[in-house]
Amino acid sequence: MPGESFVTLRKITKVYGSGSAAFTALKGIDLDIAKGEFVAVMGASGSGKSTFLNILGCLDSPTSGSYKFKGLEVHRFSLNERALFRRRFLGFVFQSYNLLSRATAVENVELPLVYRRMPRKERRLMAEKALELVGLSEWAHHRPQELSGGQQQRVAIARAIVTNPELILADEPTGNLDSEMSHEIMKLLVSLNRDLGLTVVMVTHEDEMARYAHRIIRFMDGMIVNGSDELWDARQMK
Amino acid sequence: MIFDAFIIAVRELRRNLLRSVLTSLGIIIGVASVITMVTLGNGATEQVRRQIASLGSNLLILHVGQAPRGHGGVRGKAPPFKLEDARAIAREIYGIEAVAPVSATPMQVIHGNRNRLTSVFGTTSEFFEVRDWPLARGRTFTVGEERAGKAVCIIGQTVAKDLFPYEDPIGNTIRLKKQAYRVVGVLGEKGMSSFGTDRDDLVVIPIKTFFRRISGNTDVGRIEVSVMDESLMEQVKIDMESLMRQRRRIRPGELDDFHVRDLREIAAILSGTTRSMTSLLAAIAAVSLLVGGIGIMNIMLVAVTERTKEIGIRMAVGALPGDVLLQFLVESVVLSSLGGILGIILAIGCSIWLSKILLVPFALDPFIVCISFLFSAAIGIAFGYFPARRAAHLNPIDALRHE
Numbered sequence: 001m002p003g004e005s006f007v008t009l010r011k012i013t014k015v016y017g018s019g020s021a022a023f024t025a026l027k028g029i030d031l032d033i034a035k036g037e038f039v040a041v042m043g044a045s046g047s048g049k050s051t052f053l054n055i056l057g058c059l060d061s062p063t064s065g066s067y068k069f070k071g072l073e074v075h076r077f078s079l080n081e082r083a084l085f086r087r088r089f090l091g092f093v094f095q096s097y098n099l100l101s102r103a104t105a106v107e108n109v110e111l112p113l114v115y116r117r118m119p120r121k122e123r124r125l126m127a128e129k130a131l132e133l134v135g136l137s138e139w140a141h142h143r144p145q146e147l148s149g150g151q152q153q154r155v156a157i158a159r160a161i162v163t164n165p166e167l168i169l170a171d172e173p174t175g176n177l178d179s180e181m182s183h184e185i186m187k188l189l190v191s192l193n194r195d196l197g198l199t200v201v202m203v204t205h206e207d208e209m210a211r212y213a214h215r216i217i218r219f220m221d222g223m224i225v226n227g228s229d230e231l232w233d234a235r236q237m238k
Numbered sequence: 239m240i241f242d243a244f245i246i247a248v249r250e251l252r253r254n255l256l257r258s259v260l261t262s263l264g265i266i267i268g269v270a271s272v273i274t275m276v277t278l279g280n281g282a283t284e285q286v287r288r289q290i291a292s293l294g295s296n297l298l299i300l301h302v303g304q305a306p307r308g309h310g311g312v313r314g315k316a317p318p319f320k321l322e323d324a325r326a327i328a329r330e331i332y333g334i335e336a337v338a339p340v341s342a343t344p345m346q347v348i349h350g351n352r353n354r355l356t357s358v359f360g361t362t363s364e365f366f367e368v369r370d371w372p373l374a375r376g377r378t379f380t381v382g383e384e385r386a387g388k389a390v391c392i393i394g395q396t397v398a399k400d401l402f403p404y405e406d407p408i409g410n411t412i413r414l415k416k417q418a419y420r421v422v423g424v425l426g427e428k429g430m431s432s433f434g435t436d437r438d439d440l441v442v443i444p445i446k447t448f449f450r451r452i453s454g455n456t457d458v459g460r461i462e463v464s465v466m467d468e469s470l471m472e473q474v475k476i477d478m479e480s481l482m483r484q485r486r487r488i489r490p491g492e493l494d495d496f497h498v499r500d501l502r503e504i505a506a507i508l509s510g511t512t513r514s515m516t517s518l519l520a521a522i523a524a525v526s527l528l529v530g531g532i533g534i535m536n537i538m539l540v541a542v543t544e545r546t547k548e549i550g551i552r553m554a555v556g557a558l559p560g561d562v563l564l565q566f567l568v569e570s571v572v573l574s575s576l577g578g579i580l581g582i583i584l585a586i587g588c589s590i591w592l593s594k595i596l597l598v599p600f601a602l603d604p605f606i607v608c609i610s611f612l613f614s615a616a617i618g619i620a621f622g623y624f625p626a627r628r629a630a631h632l633n634p635i636d637a638l639r640h641e
Contacts, residue, residue: 079559
């Protein structure tokens with residue numbers, strides 16, 4: 001595993017609701033992720049893996065526990081600080097792409113730069129560069145509905161990396177794609193991880209896709225049941 | 239950033255063009271009615287001002303009887319003025335330009351087989367100076383005609399047109415009470431007064447002729463005085479009052495049995511009426527602006543719900559709550575300002591049209607136009623804030639899941 005540990009989660013819990021209706025989604029998560037790692041997160045639906053990704057992505061805050069990112073005490077952040085943190089360090093890739101349907105591919109990729117107050121020309125240039133990186137230069141001025149699912153996901157990936165984030169969070173990025181496109185997307189993520197040194201945390205329920213990662217984390221009932229790939233391999237043997 | 243928000247706002251509003259226009263209809267009507275009302279009100283005030291000015295804004299009129307306020311009074315018992323009163327005013331009071339004693343009565347005036355009921359004014363040549371009323375043709379009375387009480391007359395435009403449709407009235411004769419009068423002049427046109435009476439419907443004869451041939455006495459109905467300068471009005475009025483008290487032997491403590499009317503007072507009353515009318519209508523218009531604002535708030539709430547997913551995406555890629563707030567605020571301000579601009583255009587059209595129909599001058603006040611525009615933009619902020627805040631406080635996870 002390359003690099004230093006830069007994400008540290010300790011005793012993270014998340015409880016939804018209160019009193020008798022309370023539901024504990026995460027029951028004390030301890031996890032370290034090193035810079036440059038490619039981590040796959042697996043688990044049945046309701047196992048807490050989405051909650052985990054939301055907390056890691058700072059879209060949600062933990063009920064208790066500590067979340068440190070390069071020494072920053074993320075769990076103490078206010079709503080606004082969390083938004084600033086997301087915009088400084090993170091890139092998101094979603095299962096349903098989440099592109100703005102009324103904007104062209106390049107405008108979608110530009111969007112994060114708009115909120116970073118980057119001048120018009122400069123951000124167009126950076127967006128075009130990011131599109132080139134995912135191999136979609138000639139589709140820059142098409143709207144999402146004119147692109148295939150795989151292409152849309154590439155646009156979304158370009159949008160995630162255009163800000164030079166340190167951590168890419170992918171929530172079932174191949175969930176809506178056929179097998180061939182899924183492998184293309186995975187290869188793209190792997191190459192970004194390898195060539196740009198981006199840390200990637202990806203939620204998936206497809207073993208085939210998880211195998212691209214350095215490490216697989218399994219969730220069950222709000223806990224990490226297995227943090228090592230040896231056990232995973234052992235299961236595969238059976 | 240504001241510029242980007244503006245671009246997005248315009249794009250969104252264009253996408254729902256019909257909805258946007260319908261939403262801003264409240265603002266359009268509100269702004270249009272405020273500006274139209276104020277413009278017409280200003281026009282009416284301006285019209286009254288002009289008419290008073292054309293009557294002579296430096297005109298004082300001395301009437302018999304108490305001022306027409308309160309009740310009772312001694313009007314019946316009060317003795318009439320005499321010619322000597324007018325002479326005394328001219329002689330003894332400083333600041334007077336011209337003095338005209340006037341006695342008037344409605345009479346039938348006849349020429350050939352045509353006749354008309356009109357007002358006959360017995361006065362002096364100074365009357366035309368007091369009223370600042372030049373002749374269109376002919377001449378005023380000569381000193382000899384006035385002194386001797388000759389049967390000559392000067393007629394107003396309406397009388398001239400009615401009695402002499404095809405002939406030149408000058409040198410012709412008209413008859414009053416079966417007596418013939420030679421027409422020596424025709425007055426210039428004055429038009430309708432603000433009270434709706436035709437000011438050109440009159441016949442003027444020398445006052446001595448009026449005494450001898452029409453009234454049969456030497457009573458002067460009123461004395462009209464024009465003052466040299468408006469700044470002297472108050473002083474002249476006070477001097478006239480004390481002179482008349484003295485001449486009519488009114489003891490200190492007794493009420494005046496005459497009064498001096500200042501036309502500026504009438505002007506003030508008239509423009510006061512139009513002003514309160516204007517404020518009433520403006521208040522109604524303000525209510526419609528309020529309703530327009532609520533319409534905008536409503537549609538912005540709909541827009542926030544419709545675009546929840548988009549808001550989630552923007553937040554996920556780095557929009558701060560403040561960015562989202564700004565985005566929706568800009569959108570509602572653009573919407574309401576659009577209403578403001580359309581309202582201003584509509585108002586200008588309406589006021590030009592209405593001022594033609596109502597025969598008032600078109601007096602558009604650029605200040606009101608600016609205020610209305612700023613007000614409509616302010617409505618966008620006030621009523622857009624709540625929906626924008628709702629958008630800004632959306633939870634990004636829930637917003638992203640929203641379909």
